[in-house]
Amino acid sequence: MDRILKSFAARLAAAGLAGPGDALFLGQDDAVACNEPGHPDRDVAEAALRALQASALACVRPAEPYRTILDFLLTRHPEIITPGDCETRLFLHDLPVARDFSAEAMTGALRRRKGVILPGPRLAAPGSVGPEQAFVTVSSMCFAAFVLFFEEYLDDLRHGRTTPEQREAFARAVSHLPGARADRPALARGPFQDAAQARRAMLEAGRATVAFGLVDSYFGNISCKLGGVVHISQTGSSLDELAGCIDACPLDGSSCAGLTASSELAAHAGIYAADPTAACILHGHPRFAVILSLDCDLPDCPDRGRCHLDCPRPRRAGGAPVVPGEVGTGPRGLCHTLPPALASERAAIVLGHGLFATGRTDFNEAFAHLADTENACREEYFRRVRDLGG
Amino acid sequence: MHGWTGSILTADLTTRTQGVLHPSEETLRLFPGGRALAGHLLRPRVGLPWDHPDMPVIFMAGPLTGTGAPCSGRCHVASRSPLTGAPGDASTGGNLGPALKSASWDGLVLTGASDALLGLEITSGGVRFVEAEALRGADTEAVFTALPGWDSLACVGPAAENGALSASIVVDRLQAAERCGLGLCLAAKGCKYLAVSGERPVSVADPNGLAAANRDILRLFNASPALRGPLGFHRFGTAALCDLTAARSMMPTDNFRHTRFEQAGGCNAPALAARLLPASAPCPSCPVGCVQRTGDGRLLPGFDVLSHFTALIRNPDPLLAVEAVNLCARLGLDPVSAAVSLAALAEITGRALGPERLLGLLEDTALGRGDGRLLGRGARRLAEELGKPDAAMTIKGLEIPACDPRGAYGLALAYAVSTRGACHQRALPLAHELLRKPVATDRFSFLGKARIIKLAEDQMAAADSLPACAPAFLAAGLEEYARAFTAVTGLSVAAGDLALAGERCVYQERLMLAELGFTAQDDDLPERFFREPGDQGEDFEAPPLDREEFLAARARYYRVRGLDDNGLPRRDTAEALGLAWTAS
Numbered sequence: 001m002d003r004i005l006k007s008f009a010a011r012l013a014a015a016g017l018a019g020p021g022d023a024l025f026l027g028q029d030d031a032v033a034c035n036e037p038g039h040p041d042r043d044v045a046e047a048a049l050r051a052l053q054a055s056a057l058a059c060v061r062p063a064e065p066y067r068t069i070l071d072f073l074l075t076r077h078p079e080i081i082t083p084g085d086c087e088t089r090l091f092l093h094d095l096p097v098a099r100d101f102s103a104e105a106m107t108g109a110l111r112r113r114k115g116v117i118l119p120g121p122r123l124a125a126p127g128s129v130g131p132e133q134a135f136v137t138v139s140s141m142c143f144a145a146f147v148l149f150f151e152e153y154l155d156d157l158r159h160g161r162t163t164p165e166q167r168e169a170f171a172r173a174v175s176h177l178p179g180a181r182a183d184r185p186a187l188a189r190g191p192f193q194d195a196a197q198a199r200r201a202m203l204e205a206g207r208a209t210v211a212f213g214l215v216d217s218y219f220g221n222i223s224c225k226l227g228g229v230v231h232i233s234q235t236g237s238s239l240d241e242l243a244g245c246i247d248a249c250p251l252d253g254s255s256c257a258g259l260t261a262s263s264e265l266a267a268h269a270g271i272y273a274a275d276p277t278a279a280c281i282l283h284g285h286p287r288f289a290v291i292l293s294l295d296c297d298l299p300d301c302p303d304r305g306r307c308h309l310d311c312p313r314p315r316r317a318g319g320a321p322v323v324p325g326e327v328g329t330g331p332r333g334l335c336h337t338l339p340p341a342l343a344s345e346r347a348a349i350v351l352g353h354g355l356f357a358t359g360r361t362d363f364n365e366a367f368a369h370l371a372d373t374e375n376a377c378r379e380e381y382f383r384r385v386r387d388l389g390g
Numbered sequence: 391m392h393g394w395t396g397s398i399l400t401a402d403l404t405t406r407t408q409g410v411l412h413p414s415e416e417t418l419r420l421f422p423g424g425r426a427l428a429g430h431l432l433r434p435r436v437g438l439p440w441d442h443p444d445m446p447v448i449f450m451a452g453p454l455t456g457t458g459a460p461c462s463g464r465c466h467v468a469s470r471s472p473l474t475g476a477p478g479d480a481s482t483g484g485n486l487g488p489a490l491k492s493a494s495w496d497g498l499v500l501t502g503a504s505d506a507l508l509g510l511e512i513t514s515g516g517v518r519f520v521e522a523e524a525l526r527g528a529d530t531e532a533v534f535t536a537l538p539g540w541d542s543l544a545c546v547g548p549a550a551e552n553g554a555l556s557a558s559i560v561v562d563r564l565q566a567a568e569r570c571g572l573g574l575c576l577a578a579k580g581c582k583y584l585a586v587s588g589e590r591p592v593s594v595a596d597p598n599g600l601a602a603a604n605r606d607i608l609r610l611f612n613a614s615p616a617l618r619g620p621l622g623f624h625r626f627g628t629a630a631l632c633d634l635t636a637a638r639s640m641m642p643t644d645n646f647r648h649t650r651f652e653q654a655g656g657c658n659a660p661a662l663a664a665r666l667l668p669a670s671a672p673c674p675s676c677p678v679g680c681v682q683r684t685g686d687g688r689l690l691p692g693f694d695v696l697s698h699f700t701a702l703i704r705n706p707d708p709l710l711a712v713e714a715v716n717l718c719a720r721l722g723l724d725p726v727s728a729a730v731s732l733a734a735l736a737e738i739t740g741r742a743l744g745p746e747r748l749l750g751l752l753e754d755t756a757l758g759r760g761d762g763r764l765l766g767r768g769a770r771r772l773a774e775e776l777g778k779p780d781a782a783m784t785i786k787g788l789e790i791p792a793c794d795p796r797g798a799y800g801l802a803l804a805y806a807v808s809t810r811g812a813c814h815q816r817a818l819p820l821a822h823e824l825l826r827k828p829v830a831t832d833r834f835s836f837l838g839k840a841r842i843i844k845l846a847e848d849q850m851a852a853a854d855s856l857p858a859c860a861p862a863f864l865a866a867g868l869e870e871y872a873r874a875f876t877a878v879t880g881l882s883v884a885a886g887d888l889a890l891a892g893e894r895c896v897y898q899e900r901l902m903l904a905e906l907g908f909t910a911q912d913d914d915l916p917e918r919f920f921r922e923p924g925d926q927g928e929d930f931e932a933p934p935l936d937r938e939e940f941l942a943a944r945a946r947y948y949r950v951r952g953l954d955d956n957g958l959p960r961r962d963t964a965e966a967l968g969l970a971w972t973a974s
Contacts, residue, residue: 001837029841030946052886053950055841090609093869111886113869128845129822130838132829235615236826244929249621254660256621256630257637260826263613266620329619330612 001027005035005056008135012060015216016178017142022061025131029055041122047103052110054126058134059106061122065173066142069149070121072169076152081117083144084151084294086308086353087219090327092140115141136236139216143285147352149173150291154381157388158297170390180375181212190279190362198224198231199246205282205363206239214370215239215284220354221262222363224280225272228252232268234260239284266329270339271358278342278358282366285354286374288381292317293351295384308352318376320347320355320369327353347373392595393453393879394418398431399495399517401510403579404443404502406519411499420968422875422888423452423496425479425854426895428468429902431499433973436477436902440470441503441578449490449498449544449584452857456491456592456674457600459874460607460866463488463674464857465561471570472578473555473727473768474787474811477902478570481854482544483673483681484562486586489542493588504580509537512586522582527551529720530560533583540585547722549756550577554766556727556789560719564671564681564689568724569788570810571768595880603873607866611677614865616825623680623861624670628693629659632792634824635697638833639927640797642790643701645733646783646916649794649924649932651701657708662690665709673859680861691715691725697792698729703736703743710745717749721756728752730789731769734781735761738773786811786912795915796924796932798823798833803943804843806913807957809899815860817846827864834930836939840946845889852892894967897952901959905973910957913944 009023017023024042025035026049034042045059062070073081074097081095088094091114098105098118106124109116115125115137123141127133153170156162162170185208192198202222209215209222220239223232230249237245249258249265251272258265268281293315296307303311308324309332315322321341325334334350341348347357347369355373359366398411413427421430428450438445447469454462465487471478490498494514509522525533533545542562550557550573557573558566567573594600611617618624635641636654643651655661662668663682668690670679682690691699691711695718699711718725732751736743743751754762764772769789773782783790788811795802800819808816822842823833831842849868850860858871868885876882903912915935924932948955952963961971 004837027838029838030949053841053845053889055838055845090613093606112872112884127829128849129829129831129842136829234826234830236829253621255655256626256633256659259616259619259621259630259634260824261615261619261621263615263619265615269620326609326612328613330608333612 001029001033002035005033005131008058008131009035011135012138015139017062017066017139018060019063022063024059025056025134027056027131044101044103044106045124048106048110048124049126051103051107052126054128056127056131056134057124058131058138059122059124060138061120062142065176066145067121068169068173068176069145070117072166073145073149074117074121075165081145081148083148084308084352085144085147085290086327086350087140088144089308089352092137092144095141095144117141136218139218143216143287146287147290147294150381151294153390154295154384154388157385157390162390167390178213180378181371182375184364184368184371187363187367189364192224192226192362195226195229195231195248198226201363202231202233202246203242205367206233206242208367209282209284209370210240212371214286214374215354220284221264222282223268225278230265230268230272232258232261232265235262263328264334266333266335267338270335271342271356274339274343275358277360279361280359280363280366281356282359282363282370283354283356284370286370286377288378289318289349289355289374290352292377292381293322293349311351317349318373318380320349320373321345322349322351324351349373392593393457394423395491395494395496397495398497398499399512400499400501401517402502403500403504403508403519403581406504408517420891420894422855422891423455424450424464424466424857425468425481425851426891426898427452427497427855428466428479429477429895429898432468432477433898433902436470436973437905438470440472440575443503444501445470445575447500447572447575447579449486451487451490451496452855453879454856454858454874455487457594457878458604458675459600459858459871459878460604460611461676461678461859461862462857463676464859465490466854466857467559467567467572469572469575471572471810472574473571476786476810476906476908477899478572479810480567480569480572481857482559482561482565482567483676483859484565485542485674486544486561487857488674489586489588491588491592492541492590493586494590498584500576500579500581503578506580507582508580509583509585510581512584514588514590525582530722531720534563537583537585541587543583543585545583545722546573546577547720547756549721549723549766550574552756552758552766554723554755554758555768556724556731556766558722558724560722563719564683565673566719568726569813571724573722594878596877599877600874603870603877606873607862607870608677610865610870611862616827616864617678617861624678626659626663627668627670627682627690628680628861629662629691629696631693631820632697633658635793638797638824639925639930639932640794641697641701642792642794644704645702645737645781646790646794646918647737647922649797653706654701656706657696657700657711659696662708662712666690666712676859678861688712688716689719694792695725695729698726702729702733702792703748705743705748707745710748713749714752717752721752723752723756726791727768727789728755728765730783731765731772734769734773734783735765737781738776738778780917783916783918784812785915786908788812793820794924795919796935799836799935799943800831800833800839800843802915802919802935802940803836803839803947806915806944807843807947809896809903816850817843818850818860818863819843819846821864825864836943840943841950844947844950847896848889848892850892851895852888855891855895894969897959897964897967898969900951900953901964901969901973904958910944913957915940
């Protein structure tokens with residue numbers, strides 16, 4: 001148990017979400033274990049863990065820029081934060097804020113929601129089936145807060161309502177951003193001859209996508225079409241740890257063994273059908289692509305608040321089309337909106353969600369489209385900020 | 391009062407009289423509905439013999455039933471199981487729960503016993519006792535044909551009338567309260583059918599809040615590969631899981647002597663779909679529709695039944711499985727118990743089950759003829775009487791469904807400690823050990839599983855008490871259903887409150903088990919799983935379960951659950967949960 005708890009703390013550190021010693025993970029079966037027994041937050045976190053009876057609990061002091069971002073968001077949304085990104089809409093719903101750092105406050109919020117923001121700032125999340133669940137929630141909260149902060153700043157600039165504190169927080173957060181990467185990994189060359197070769201290429205491309213910061217490890221997905229079979233990452237798998245987590249899904253539907261495949265299997269299958277030249281698909285959640293997809297300069301839009309479902313305006317960001325669509329296969333699912341967009345494009349952004357890119361022979365092309373589009377979105381974001389005087 | 395009607399109909403079949411119970415608000419807070427409330431009403435009389443006239447058979451809806459909350463069209467049935475001797479319960483879909491609610495009843499408690507066969511016709515005015523001798527011996531299809539026009543119809547078939555211990559209650563043709571032999575409990579009361587109609591909508595405190603909660607739940611359903619993905623239940627029914635258990639070497643084969651079935655690919659859900667072109671037949675308020683039927687109205691087997699009527703008995707013909715499940719539905723027989731009993735018989739006698747013999751034995755089971763008399767007593771009694779008790783693949787006397795525990799250790803623990811006997815829905819371990827939800831866990835490890843299983847048991851007991859269908863919890867959770875509950879009832883509850891109600895429900899069942907003499911000895915698995923390996927997978931082995939590790943995990947579970955070392959309830963835990971220490 002100790003080893004597992006330490007591994008998740010290390011993963012948060014590797015993702016730049018929490019510094020060494022700032023991620024407290026507790027777990028319990030019939031006895032409590034902890035990755036940092038001497039941590040000053042331990043007593044409060046353990047009391048909350050016991051009250052919740054959960055299997056695990058993460059209590060994390062996030063690293064910069066998340067610390068600055070959360071500090072500012074707490075001043076603006078002192079009781080509840082409601083980001084508009086897809087992860088929040090689907091899983092988190094909203095981010096409650098606790099007024100004090102205590103076991104009671106933590107427990108009260110976590111009896112209702114998957115995560116809570118506490119003074120410090122700290123992020124806390126429980127897991128009913130272990131620490132991985134808490135890790136995923138904390139990652140999602142960081143992502144959601146990041147997207148909301150930068151999206152709100154741009155919108156406030158546009159409407160002339162930024163505050164000095166907000167501008168200061170923005171400058172500080174930007175100063176902590178890692179630079180955009182112009183280099184590209186040398187990934188395996190296609191076309192792939194067999195499933196084993198394709199899967200090795202998927203493992204390599206997945207690791208590169210995480211290493212380049214184009215997705216948090218537990219999100220996104222990847223696939224490769226070989227013959228009549230789509231090899232696709234499993235739902236809830238880490239793109240940087242795909243070994244043993246790839247399903248083979250025959251396109252003729254002759255087996256349900258791919259029941260554990262990504263929730264976007266239908267979208268991937270639709271993309272391959274819409275573009276017969278596509279051989280592989282890479283889906284990440286690069287931050288500025290998501291932020292720009294949410295940025296709308298249309299005043300009094302009747303669809304505001306519903307744009308992720310069916311925004312009627314053709315839009316582009318970073319050179320890629322932006323399409324609405326929810327996760328999965330519902331009537332508003334991105335399995336309906338994304339394939340038409342990728343029939344004639346190599347990359348498309350799903351509003352508030354992430355970026356899909358395709359390659360004709362291997363993942364080099366898909367990766368390049370993913371990274372180039374994100375870099376273009378980042379440049380475009382800061383150009384808009386500058387144009388608006390920010 | 392919103393959500394609940396506040397009234398439970400009682401009917402005494404001896405005196406043909408009726409009454410009404412009005413549970414207090416405090417009772418409904420502690421035991422919201424469904425499984426929890428049924429258990430609360432069962433407990434004072436659970437020590438009676440299963441066929442005692444005063445032993446109730448309870449049908450219980452819940453606060454969400456009939457409100458349109460996703461997957462809430464359920465009804466829980468409970469009594470003492472004639473098959474296991476333990477408290478027995480089963481959840482059924484169909485329209486029975488919603489119809490009870492629209493007839494202004496939260497539930498129905500049947501007591502007494504009639505010499506003459508009766509039907510009960512239930513409306514908002516109460517119950518009418520109707521002579522049903524003309525239907526004696528009739529199969530369920532004949533009953534449904536004879537009694538059209540009701541919002542819901544539940545009935546027993548020949549299996550119950552002839553004393554099969556695993557008789558089921560068939561509901562609206564395609565659904566059933568299958569497990570634990572509850573059909574026999576109903577037949578013992580002299581009741582052939584329940585017919586229910588009503589027209590009162592359920593009162594919802596905050597319709598807009600409910601719509602918002604439903605949207606959150608549906609969004610999660612749509613994002614779930616298992617529920618609504620291209621290979622999921624919406625398209626293929628729960629039988630979609632068969633390919634997964636086959637790929638993980640967890641498909642019980644040859645009465646659990648193997649875990650891989652060479653012909654599994656030809657028996658899977660897509661193979662059936664290609665030949666029979668089924669469509670889903672969803673329950674009310676269900677956007678998934680995991681039950682499938684053919685154009686001519688035949689039921690398609692779900693996961694456990696397709697697997698057991700093919701791999702378990704080494705039958706390579708999925709169409710025979712379709713015939714078998716439809717025959718079970720007509721006869722009113724639990725197909726899982728029937729298949730496991732047949733597999734035990736095949737193992738003990740060494741005689742294979744060809745198509746004619748299989749269908750003939752199912753009919754004999756229901757009619758109490760020849761070998762069917764023994765089969766109707768369930769796998770445990772059959773194996774004991776034939777001198778080979780090890781061939782009975784049962785837990786607490788209930789036949790094991792279609793997942794082999796050597797391939798998933800959380801499942802092994804969940805099977806063993808389940809209060810009603812072998813069941814993979816009581817703690818839904820397939821969610822994380824196979825389907826990777828909410829995250830994947832190591833299926834070949836007991837690490838952390840004691841608490842995981844305890845928490846999941848609480849969640850699923852809460853789900854059964856709202857009620858909400860188990861598969862819904864492959865996508866949504868108590869967090870989302872708490873919002874629906876709050877909107878329906880007007881009572882502000884959080885996920886943690888519902889989990890506590892679930893914990894209380896499970897502990898109440900533990901109290902009843904203890905009152906009936908069940909101990910840690912009963913929280914165990916057949917020796918086969920500790921002695922023989924499963925079949926090797928593509929890149930993994932499935933060794934026998936390590937008994938010491940299993941016992942250590944079970945001991946941890948007892949501590950987490952607040953039981954003593956022998957798996958028995960503790961007074962301090964019971965009272966902390968608001969449960970009486972002794973039934974009265």
